Amino acid sequence: MKTLVIGGNGFIGTNLTDALLAAGHQVSVFDRYPSRYKEPNASVNYLVGDIGNHGAIEEAVNGIDWVFHLAYTSLPQTSNDDPVYDVRSNVADTVQLLQCCRNSKVKKIIFISSGGTVYGIPQKLPIAEDHPTEPICSYGISKLAIEKYLHLFHKLWGLEYVVARISNPYGEQQNPYAQQGAIGVFLGNIVQGKPITIWGDGSVVRDYVYVQDTVKALVMAAEFQPKEKDHRIFNIGSGIGLSLNQIIDEIKLAVDMPVNVQYMPARPVDVPANVLDISRANNELQWHTEVSLNKGVKRTWKWVKTIHQKNHAQAASI
Numbered sequence: 001m002k003t004l005v006i007g008g009n010g011f012i013g014t015n016l017t018d019a020l021l022a023a024g025h026q027v028s029v030f031d032r033y034p035s036r037y038k039e040p041n042a043s044v045n046y047l048v049g050d051i052g053n054h055g056a057i058e059e060a061v062n063g064i065d066w067v068f069h070l071a072y073t074s075l076p077q078t079s080n081d082d083p084v085y086d087v088r089s090n091v092a093d094t095v096q097l098l099q100c101c102r103n104s105k106v107k108k109i110i111f112i113s114s115g116g117t118v119y120g121i122p123q124k125l126p127i128a129e130d131h132p133t134e135p136i137c138s139y140g141i142s143k144l145a146i147e148k149y150l151h152l153f154h155k156l157w158g159l160e161y162v163v164a165r166i167s168n169p170y171g172e173q174q175n176p177y178a179q180q181g182a183i184g185v186f187l188g189n190i191v192q193g194k195p196i197t198i199w200g201d202g203s204v205v206r207d208y209v210y211v212q213d214t215v216k217a218l219v220m221a222a223e224f225q226p227k228e229k230d231h232r233i234f235n236i237g238s239g240i241g242l243s244l245n246q247i248i249d250e251i252k253l254a255v256d257m258p259v260n261v262q263y264m265p266a267r268p269v270d271v272p273a274n275v276l277d278i279s280r281a282n283n284e285l286q287w288h289t290e291v292s293l294n295k296g297v298k299r300t301w302k303w304v305k306t307i308h309q310k311n312h313a314q315a316a317s318i
C-alpha cells in the first residue's frame, strides 16, 4: 500500500515507519521537523510541512491509500492552558485533512487517539471502549472531537477509518529528556544521574505498552477491513495496570545505575488510575502484545544509554 505517516518523525511515527517498511509498504512521512534521533531512511519519501498548511497536505495525501495521523500540537498536561490553540491546531486542521482525504479517495485513515484521557476518571477498570467519555483535559476533548468527525465523514461520505486509543506507550525513540512518558523520562533522569520526580505518592496506576507492540496494532488496524456494523474504535494497551512505584521497582531491576526518587505534590490532570480493556483489539484485530515490561524496559534502557553517550560525545567534540 502507499502510506503516509503524518507526524512520522516523532516517537511512535519513526517506529511505525519501520514497521510499515518491514511489512512491504511504501512510506511517505509528513512532519514539520526531522527525527530527533534517527537518521533518515533511504526508502522513505520525506515531506516537510505543517498540517496547518492545507495546500501541502492536499499534495501529500494525493495518491495515498492509508493515512496515519499522529501529528498533535498539545499534550494532556498543558492543553488546558490554551484550549483555543488546541481546537484550532488539532481539531480544525484535522477536519481539513479529512476533507483532503475524502477528495483524494484515500482508502483509510488511522487516527491515534488517547486511551489515557478520553475516558476521564474511570467508573470501572479495566476501561472498555463503551465506557463513558468525560475527559478532564482539553487534549482528551480534542481527540474525542476528531473521533466524532471521523465517524461523520464515514457516515456522510464513506471515508473509512480506524481509531487507536493508545494507553501509555514507551520504548526506543521516546525523548528521554522530555516532560512526558514516565518510563522514558525516568530512564533519561537515571542516565543523567538525576533523581526521578514522582507527582503524588506513586500510587497512580497506568497501562504501559511497548512501542513495537503499539505500532504492530496500528498496522493491523490499517489492514483490518471492517464491515459497516463493525467497530472502528480500539483500545491499544497492555491491559495491565501498574503503579508508578511498581514501575520504579521494575526499572531498578533493568538498569545498571543508581535510581533515586523524589516525590512532589500530585497534578490535577492525572486521573488516579487508567487500565484499558484490550479484548476488542485482541478479538477483532487479532492483535496481542508480545513484549513483556521487563524486556521492553531493558531494550529502552539500552537505547537511552546509547543516545546519551552519543550526545556526550557530540558535546565533547564541540
Ligand SMILES: NC(=O)c1ccc[n+]([C@@H]2O[C@H](COP(=O)([O-])OP(=O)(O)OC[C@H]3O[C@@H](n4cnc5c(N)ncnc54)[C@H](O)[C@@H]3O)[C@@H](O)[C@H]2O)c1
Residues within 6 Å of the ligand: 006, 007, 008, 009, 010, 011, 012, 013, 030, 031, 032, 033, 049, 050, 051, 052, 069, 070, 071, 072, 073, 112, 113, 114, 115, 116, 166, 167, 168, 169, 181
Ligand atoms: N506518547 C504518548 O504517550 C501517547 C499516548 C497516546 C496517544 N499519543 C498520540 O500519538 C501521536 C504521536 O505521539 P508521539 O508520542 O509519537 O509524539 P511526538 O511528539 O514524538 O511526535 C509527533 C510528531 O508530530 C509532528 N508534528 C506535531 N505537530 C505537527 C504539525 N502541526 N504539523 C506537522 N507535524 C507535526 C512533530 O514534529 C513530531 O515529529 C500523537 O497524536 C499523540 O497525541 C501519544
